[in-house]
Amino acid sequence: MEPLLRIERISKSYTPDARALSDISLTVGRGECVGIVGESGSGKSTLAKIILGLAAPDSGDVYLNERSMLHAKRRERKTLRKDVQVVFQDPNASLNSKLPVWRTVVEPLENYPDSVPAALIAAGRTKRDWAAALLRQVGLPEAMLDRYPRQLSGGQKQRVAIARAIGLHPKLLVCDEPTSGLDVSVQAQILNLLKELRMKHGLSCLLISHDLAAVRFLADRVAVLRGGVIVDRFPAERLLAPERHEYTRRLAEAAQ
Ligand SMILES: Nc1ncnc2c1ncn2[C@@H]1O[C@H](COP(=O)(O)OP(=O)(O)OP(=O)(O)O)[C@@H](O)[C@H]1O
Ligand SMILES: [Mg+2]
Structure with missing residues (x-):
């Protein structure tokens, strides 16, 4: 193969x-x-x-x-x-300190408007819903959606970076x-x-x-x-x- x-x-x-x-x-x-x-x-x-x-x-x-x-x-x-997506040693490299977690997680979608939003729209779901689903996949509660990077631990930040990396499948x-x-x-x-x-x-x-x-x-x-x-x-x-x-x-x- x-x-x-x-x-x-x-x-x-x-x-x-x-x-x-x-x-x-x-x-x-x-x-x-x-x-x-x-x-x-x-x-x-x-x-x-x-x-x-x-x-x-x-x-x-x-x-x-x-x-x-x-x-x-x-x-x-x-x-x-x-x-091909990436997870770096320093999660701060993939997180924007000015954005709440949910926006960071869906940000890569902006570069690929054709790939996921169609499915999202068809399902009547918002980008925020999408972020919540991704957070679940990395073991973070929905309550983290509106937090900012500075309000997260190192491990939580790395989970957010992973959620962001896997969002585009x-x-x-x-x-x-x-x-x-x-x-x-x-x-x-x-x-x-x-x-x-x-x-x-x-x-x-x-x-x-x-x-x-x-x-x-x-x-x-x-x-x-x-x-x-x-x-x-x-x-x-x-x-x-x-x-x-x-x-x-x-x-x-x-x-x-
Ligand atoms: N932008 C750069 N300009 C000049 N030399 C560089 C640059 N980036 C890396 N190097 C050199 O290339 C070599 C390999 O660096 P690299 O960062 O790939 O190593 P690494 O295995 O990732 O190390 P570490 O475990 O410390 O992260 C090193 O000698 C480094 O000094
Ligand atoms: Mg290195």
Whole structure:
């Protein structure tokens, strides 16, 4: 079966003498969750940004359903981009401090007026109703609809960011350190939520994290990034297997 996402030989340098990514190839299948682990500066966020179209690679391409996301014409690119949504480490990056929660959650709909409102209107439902349904999906009560980001905890903000990300029914969720900014007790709740959304909606996921435990919990397959190169890749259950790359073993030991 063809993969949902196919990253083909991506390289990227920010400066002439240092490569942030070297010849990265990776696939994510439908309904699959692939984890990318690596230390700070290994190139994880650079890869996320390239997939999301927020940074341009020097070479290589990114395909969604075998359609190039980087070379598609504007209209097709917009359609492809709708299927790839993101959850960042800092939920404040996706929340507007001036907007109540419900407006933030439905904001992406404004960019895609054709996709959901028709169904909403047909059902006689407002955007606010839609926001309420999305909040339910991420485990937040309706009472949160009219709150502002400053009135929410870190975990609640991340739930709102996830609600916003899934509102357009993306096929792929790119999560760049989605739990790293949260209290340990809240991290597990957010990972559980992501797992639940995966199961319920068949959502594919690219989970970027320095946290091996998180990746092991959620991912089916893992790629280890070091200095912009994938040095190891394996099914998640083989994390502690003897054939692991020495560097992966060191990461695993450090995480004990
Ligand atoms: N805009 C930029 N300009 C110049 N260099 C950059 C830029 N963004 C990232 N880099 C460099 O590229 C390399 C990879 O950075 P990147 O942010 O992708 O790492 P990361 O794995 O996400 O790290 P972290 O775990 O700290 O988030 C680093 O050496 C970084 O300093
Ligand atoms: Mg990063």
